[in-house]
Amino acid sequence: MEENKSFDWSTDLKEVPVREWEDRFTWVEEPYVSPDGETIASIVNVEEGVFTVCENGETWDKEYDKAWNLRPLPDGKFAACVSSDEEWTLSISGNEWENWFDFIWNLQVNQDGSSLSLAVQKDMEYGMAVNDKPWDQMYENINEMVLSDTGSSAAVVQVTSMVQADIEVFKNGIFSCAVNGKAIDKKFLNIWDISFDSAGKNVAYGVRLDRTKYSIAVNDTAWDKQFQSVWKPLFISGDESVIAPVKEGGKWMLYKDGQPFWNKRYNQIWHLVVSQKTGNIAAIASDKFGKWTIAENDVTWNMAADQMISDLVYSKDGSTLVAVLKDKGFWTLAVNQKKWNLGADKVFTPCVSSDGNIVSVVIERQGQYFLVVNNIVIPNGYDFMATPVISPDNTKILQKAVKDGVYQRLILSMDKIL
Template identity: 40%
Template sequence: MPDFSLWDWETGEKQIPFEDWKDDFEWVEEPCVSPDGEKIAAVVKVGEEAFTMAVNGRRWESEFEKIWLPRFSPDGRLTCLAADMGEWTMAVDGAAWDRAFGYVWSPLFSRDGSKIAVAAQDEMKYGMAVDGVLWETVFPYMTRMTVSPDGGKTAASVQVESPGEGEIFKFQEGTFTAAVNGKAWDSRFLNIWDLSFSPDGKSLAAEARLTLYDYTIVVDGAPWKKRYDCVWRPVFHTGNGSVLAPVKSEGKWGLAADDEMIWKNRYIQLWSQSACPNGEKVAAAVCPKFGKWTIAVDDAPWKCLVDEYVDAPVFSPDGRHIAARGKHKGKWTIIKDGVLWKNAFDMIWDPVFSPDGQHVAAKAEINGKWAFAINGALWERRCDAAWDPVFSPDGKKILLRRVEDGIYKRTVLGLDGMARVLK
């Protein structure tokens, strides 16, 4: 994660006239913004089949035939997938990787942004490339890519055998497994789906399909002993290191840890489980009765129910509070500690907690405009584009990054003063 303490937290506003870029370039695509809000960037066309990136109005010297998916890494570097001479690579702050591939997609970053990984196709084989270095072993098929928190390992679901057209039973024998840094597990499965690394990157867990009807969780290539009707993505417990996974048996869902049920209640649906930072609580999105959704904390569902959807629970840094976005009666809002915000929106994004857990903010969409909601109240301004709000390390200020009337604005506001303009 970036070091927020190094950012400029002086109360005030910085502006960059983004709309004026259209006078300097043939066209300008949608912008992206750096985590600290100091930079705004966009793909720009600078000639016949020539594209580059512009940052705060100044273009890169390098040009490419195509550019796709520009985004800033957690450490503030500008990255994009770029094509030249029919081959694709990653460009970072204007410099392309030394190696190019037939195609690249799904860029991933280590937690601190120091490592950048992509899925890559090379001569019709697939693998992952980290900082331009491709796995030594590549595969005929690959999906569900992930990277460890420190960036030291990459993993994906891979097909290790390609059955011939007449080998109709080969699929049921198992042709899929997981590969870590290009080394495939010895075990084989009908399917391998979502993967998760442990916090230290030493272990990998995955959803697996054993037969046409049986599912389980696999950890470092070893399947759990029990078989289930279905499973969802496993995650590692932040406290004791166990593997948590939603599992379905006898028509209902429950939560298992290391192949043992740890919650007594059974639900119509359960997913997006996670443990709080200190490991003292476990929460998940659950459907306790048909068409009703909420968050369960240590197997105790909130009384507040929404009628369409609830997303993954988000813990405050101290683990004392939980928030999630949910859809109720056709509108989106935030549920915090079992209480719905009073305002509802056409769309809302993931909640963001202040470091002390006392405040929650999120970007939202209302009537085709972007807005910011803080503790359930709306900031008075409406925007043409917006990015997730960020709280200062002391929790007393908030950074709002947005485009308003063609001008990119980086605004730092004190939360005490904002109370007067929240509705």
């Protein structure tokens, strides 16, 4: 990421004592660390029914009746859902939005941090709010909220009222997809998995047309072709096409714009990812019952996991594809078809260098956190670690960890690790 260039890569160690927070507050909740590693923060309970956030030992100016959903933002600030006098709003490092609601949840942040969205409820009406601006139109219910990288928002909204157990009304379709608050003039039995195009203008989503027929809809139009089931679609080729895993004849295939795209039929394919650089398409797949692998451009990896593949990510240049997987009871990674030989109780979100040469990830073994770089486990165990960052020139890695009550922002030289 370009913004990593502005991070302090020259100071080897910065420390923040955090154990003393436990003496200052009734309790301290789980820590979050800013992307640049400069700040560690937790929601803290000051006294009965009084909460705030502590950042590097300094509390926010404001205190609240409740606080939850603390998240670091790309610019180094922190956001949390906060409540006073039974109303809720978003507080960004102590600065609240002007709008308050009866409830808020599902905080989403786009990649550069320019847009923050929430699902909101006021007077039992539901919608989204982006950067403190609630949708003009509110609805009876909301699910499946998404925020695009351009700041557009969308969700599945209930546009027709239904009394309890009225399956006839349900059958006629009571849901629509609302984009920036405006419901598309088309109702479906079900809508799931909304994807935006890169411009944040068009949406694609999975739909159920009746009890057994599924399809993919783009804006207000479903594909002509119907399927036994579908998973989340994705825009590709400069937003001109939509691809989606669909089930047909008992097997899963990849379709594009309503037509077969990949030839192979799978037991399962889901979690499509596309390299913006190369246009390669990959998916988590299973071609033998109970065995999981990766399909890239319709070719399966020569690797299988017997339990799960949970995450899939391309390096920026598209040269490296990383999968987080669980095999024979332990979590590990596979990079470009090669399974790492580490086994962990937990594997967190991997960090991949832009050129794909370095893959780093935090793992947990027997309650201790470790940093792993290119399949090498750095031996020092920690009480907690946040996602690492690789320097733009691949020479350093930023480790964010807590040990013995002290948060350490540590710059490690790659040549000492590899």
